[in-house]
Amino acid sequence: METEQDPLERIQRMLENKSTAKQITYKNLISSFEALAKESKRVVGELRKKVKPSDHDVTVDFKRINDHEFQLKLAGDLLIFVLHTNIVTFDEEHEVMKNPYIKENEINRYFGQIMIYNFMSDSIKFNRVNDPGYLLARLLVNHDGRYIVEGEGKLGLVFSQISNAAITEHDLNILVKLALTLAIENDLMAPPYPQVKFITLYQKLEKTQELGAGQKIGFRMSYHGKVEG
Numbered sequence: 001m002e003t004e005q006d007p008l009e010r011i012q013r014m015l016e017n018k019s020t021a022k023q024i025t026y027k028n029l030i031s032s033f034e035a036l037a038k039e040s041k042r043v044v045g046e047l048r049k050k051v052k053p054s055d056h057d058v059t060v061d062f063k064r065i066n067d068h069e070f071q072l073k074l075a076g077d078l079l080i081f082v083l084h085t086n087i088v089t090f091d092e093e094h095e096v097m098k099n100p101y102i103k104e105n106e107i108n109r110y111f112g113q114i115m116i117y118n119f120m121s122d123s124i125k126f127n128r129v130n131d132p133g134y135l136l137a138r139l140l141v142n143h144d145g146r147y148i149v150e151g152e153g154k155l156g157l158v159f160s161q162i163s164n165a166a167i168t169e170h171d172l173n174i175l176v177k178l179a180l181t182l183a184i185e186n187d188l189m190a191p192p193y194p195q196v197k198f199i200t201l202y203q204k205l206e207k208t209q210e211l212g213a214g215q216k217i218g219f220r221m222s223y224h225g226k227v228e229g
Helices: 007-050 100-104 121-125 169-185 193-197 201-206 217-223
Strands: 060-066 069-074 077-088 111-120 134-142 147-151
Touching (some): 007 060, 007 111, 069 169, 077 169, 111 121, 111 169
Antiparallel strands (some): 060 069, 069 077, 077 111, 111 134
């Protein structure tokens, strides 16, 4: 009877392979995030040229917060792009796990994440801490630079399959434009009248700006857990 392989050797190989893959994945994620910020800034510049001078109240802006976050403001909407430092994989039942590319090598299944959230810009401006934000999409990139996007609307359709090649600036440019389009197409929905019919004196004194704040019509499902970070 053959001696079984020492489990420590298997553990060693798995650690080395996974660690290497995850380090490469993280470097690709950083590069993708920087390229995404660059394309976002480019899109903002293009929009500024197209907005009529008379539309001075319709502001378009790009703001870099830190190495892991930047923001795009488009009128009353604020898109927040956040890089997550943890490398993740999918559940075995996830559709992407059925892809031949994922099956051919275990390290292909590890991805870094970039999340795209939609907030009302007034929520940040007036520090309305109870206002909800919505996860529009998450971009996942692996060690080969191949990617997939999970998200709302067209964001969840255009890039719904893992790519055949590494992510490009063109891909990121389209992603930014789709995210902006999705955010601006979905209007605020007033809360039901009974919810705002009664207030406390504390709410009047301390939270006047929050009273009657709306919610995005198109993102109610994601807000209640359809898409998870």
